[in-house]
Amino acid sequence: MDLQNAARRRFGRGARPRSHYQRYDQLSLGSFVFDHILSQLSSFIFCQKSQSNGIVLFALSRSPLYYEQLLKSKGFDVVTSSTWFKILDCYTDPLGWRSKLLESGSIRNLSSGSSLTVNICKNVKDLDELFSSILELGKELSGDGKGRFTVAIDSVSSLLRHTSVSSVAALLSNLRSHDQVSSLFWLLHLDMHETRATAALEYMSSMKATIEPIVQSVDGPRGNSENLSLMEQNLRRGKFCVRVKRRNGRVRMMFEELSVEKSGIKFTPLSSEDETTAQSLVPKVQFNLQLSEKEKNDRQKLFFLLSTR
Known part of the structure; x- marks a missing residue:
């Protein structure tokens, strides 16, 4: 339940298509919200108020x-963070090109530049190896091997640039069904x-968050100039x-x-009119499903998808 607290336990639905201005706005807001959830969850784990060890x-x-600076800004000691926070770095050398340059002597260093505990991935296309690396790092956090850990992925969109949807879905499914993964x-x-x-x-997510623009774009002769102003507003505000x-x-x-x-990020209730409209769109459906014991155990976990449109 700690991830739900970190996500503010807010419940909602998707959004309409929007202009390229709004897409840029919500991409930025999505990263802010991801950082917020990651920071809140880190606080719960650090204070031992979470079911996750790390x-x-x-x-x-x-x-x-970047994440080292984020932890520092939240008051965490990065020197001791290795006991509860580890990074699988698929940003520094995702395809192994820099490693080849290092071998040829073209560059001198492959370091990520961070003092955090980091494992550098050199082939982001090999999802089996990524899965093994995540579990290996998680076991280091769990100590005796009985503890559980949370997995956070800062951009599934970046992963989909290198591999297929079915492969990514299989990776997420394998993580969610693993006994030591408490949330994802x-x-x-x-x-x-x-x-x-x-x-x-979205199908495999028990919680889905979508960020929508508060101010819609303007069409017509004045649209371009006014949209620049709207973009600035939407960089700071959105509907969660x-x-x-x-x-x-x-x-x-x-x-x-x-x-x-x-x-940081501040959440405020929408007006009663907006909330009434939103609730009227909620489908009141219920399914009577017969689940196996393994499926019941998987349902107890939380799998959270933060999406931007």
């Missing part, structure tokens, strides 16, 4: 040095992929919509506004 961060879109969350940019691709990943699948088959939703401030 976090394995699968870094694809940003460097380990990832960031996905919906506008970069076909609907069938995103649907396959999260949908949660309950064990009884029902889907619960809630919508909130988020804003990026100097102190």
Whole structure:
């Protein structure tokens, strides 16, 4: 339940297609929210208020040095963070090209530049090796091998640039069904992929968060100039919509506004009119499913998809 607390336990639904200005806005906001959830979860783990012993961060879109600075900004001691925070670095040398340059003497160093505990991935296309590396790092966090850990993926969209949807879905499925993985969350940019691709990943998520623009774009002669102003507003504000699948088959939703401030991300309730409209769109459906024991155990875990449109 700690990941749900980190995600603010907000429930919602998807959004409409939007302009390229808004896509850029929500990509930026998505990264802010991912950092917020990662930071909150780190606090729970550090204070031993989590069922997880630590976090394995699968870094694809940003460097380990970025996450080191993020932890420092939240007051964490990066020197001792190796006991609960490890990074699988698929950002520094995702295809092994820099390693070949190092061997030829063209470059002198392959270091990520971070003092965090980092394992550098040299072939992001080999998902079997990635899976093994994640588990290896997780076992280092679990100590006696009985503890559990959380997996965070900062950009599934980056992973999909190198491999197929079915392969990525298989990786996520293997992680979610592993006994030592207590929770799993990832960031996905919906506008970069076909609907069938995103649907396959959303299907296995027990919680889905979508970030929508607060201010819609303007069409017409004044559209371009006004959209620049709207883009600036949407870089700081958005509608946070999260949908949660309950064990009884029902889907619960809630919508909130988020804003990026100097102190971090702030969540505020939407107006009663907006909330009433949102709740009217919630499908009141329930399924009577007969689950095996393994499926029941898997359902107890939380698999969180943070998506931007």
